[in-house]
Amino acid sequence: xxxxxxxxAAIETGAFRLDGGAMFGxxxxxxxxxxxxxxxxxxxxxxxxxxxxxxxxRRLVIDSGAGTNFSLKMITNYAIRTNGLxxxxxxxxxxxxxxxDAVATHLHFDHAGGFTYRSETGEMKLALPRAVHHIQRxxxxxxxxxxxxxxxxxxxxxxLPIEQAGLLRLADGVVEIYPGVTLIxxxxxxxxxxxxxxxxxxxxLLYCGDLIPLASHVNLPYIMAYDHFPLKTLEEKRQxxxxxxxEGWILFFEHDPEIAAAKVRRTDSDAFAITETMEIG
Numbered sequence: 306x307x308x309x310x311x312x313x314a315a316i317e318t319g320a321f322r323l324d325g326g327a328m329f330g331x332x333x334x335x336x337x338x339x340x341x342x343x344x345x346x347x348x349x350x351x352x353x354x355x356x357x358x359x360x361x362x363r364r365l366v367i368d369s370g371a372g373t374n375f376s377l378k379m380i381t382n383y384a385i386r387t388n389g390l391x392x393x394x395x396x397x398x399x400x401x402x403x404x405x406d407a408v409a410t411h412l413h414f415d416h417a418g419g420f421t422y423r424s425e426t427g428e429m430k431l432a433l434p435r436a437v438h439h440i441q442r443x444x445x446x447x448x449x450x451x452x453x454x455x456x457x458x459x460x461x462x463x464x465l466p467i468e469q470a471g472l473l474r475l476a477d478g479v480v481e482i483y484p485g486v487t488l489i490x491x492x493x494x495x496x497x498x499x500x501x502x503x504x505x506x507x508x509x510l511l512y513c514g515d516l517i518p519l520a521s522h523v524n525l526p527y528i529m530a531y532d533h534f535p536l537k538t539l540e541e542k543r544q545x546x547x548x549x550x551x552e553g554w555i556l557f558f559e560h561d562p563e564i565a566a567a568k569v570r571r572t573d574s575d576a577f578a579i580t581e582t583m584e585i586g
Contacts, residue, residue: 306585308555309505311360311485314397315557315565315585318355318370318419319387322348327530328519340521350562351519353387353415356512356585357399358503363483365406366394366433367501367512368559372419374463383415390419390432406482407436410514411498412448413458416559421463429466438467439482441490442475444497454533455495491516491545493538494531500545510555510566510585516541518560523569523577546577557585 306313325347329337341349353370369390371383379385387393391401409417420438424430451459467473474482476499481487487502494515501512516538521527525542528535549556550571557566567579 306583307507308503308510309360309485309507311358311503311505313359313503313510313585314357314399316355316357316366316390316393316397316399318353318390318393319385320353320562321351321371321386321415322346322384323351325349329521330528330530330532330535332524332527337521337527341519348384351415351560352558352562353419354557354559354561354565355390355393356501356557357394357397358486361484363406363486364399364404365408365486366390366404366436367408368410368416368514369407369419369432371415372432372463373422374418374460375414387419389422391422401433402435404433404436406486407433407438408482408488408499408501408512409438409440409444410500410512410559411444411495412440412464413455413495413515414460414463416514418460418463421466429463431466431470431472434470436472437474438472439474439476439480439488441488441497441499442477443490443492444495444499445473445475447496455531458531491538491541493534493536493541494529495533508553508555510557511545511549512557512559513545514559516545517556517558520558520561520564520567520579520582523556523567523579525576547571550577555583555585 325343356367358365448459503510
């Protein structure tokens with residue numbers, strides 16, 4: 306997809322499943338199951354969709370998927386299916402070693418686990434060995450000293466090689482990492498979570514991360530039980546969706562198995578609805 310000076314491509318790094326109740330918090334199953342069917346273990350289908358952005362002499366990858374580092378038990382529990390970030394990029398005819406920048410919306414395993422992988426000799430290697438990795442400082446600190454709530458989601462041993470390679474760049478708040486690409490912290494999900502706004506003369510695209518992980522989360526009350534601060538998530542969603550509706554942004558959904566991106570509109574009841582879905586390829 307061409308958006309102004311940028312070429313964009315959705316990168317399908319794999320799929321997995323998570324508990325449907327956890328994904329929708331206080332919303333009852335009778336409502337969320339209309340759009341997201343659960344399996345016999347109450348898990349719903351989840352994509353792991355990265356975004357490739359090329360332009361201005363830079364090549365950027367946003368998020369990595371889960372990667373191939375995890376135990377058989379974890380793979381089974383979450384029904385993880387992936388061959389890793391490098392394989393996904395190569396399927397899209399993108400050479401991983403030419404990527405100049407990487408962004409992690411946050412460092413939970415399904416978003417950042419694929420930035421590293423084990424070689425055949427067991428050595429931990431970077432999937433994007435020449436890319437500067439942009440992460441919010443508060444998120445980096447949270448990942449290295451996780452709380453009881455999300456200790457099972459962070460794997461510091463798979464993140465530290467980024468720092469050891471000298472390719473870690475920590476952000477403090479809103480940062481334009483290069484012209485047209487801005488990191489915007491949204492802390493409701495976890496401290497230092499960030500969304501990524503791609504701004505061009507032809508329009509804007511927002512990589513939503515776990516602020517709006519599925520298209521159904523456009524509904525304001527649909528908030529994950531995983532979120533540390535659900536009321537903050539609610540206000541962040543209200544502000545972001547308001548801007549997206551008023552300014553015609555494209556919203557990019559990382560986890561929706563069917564809808565990669567969409568535009569939204571305001572409704573008469575202080576809510577938002579999808580008006581147009583689209584492919585990003």
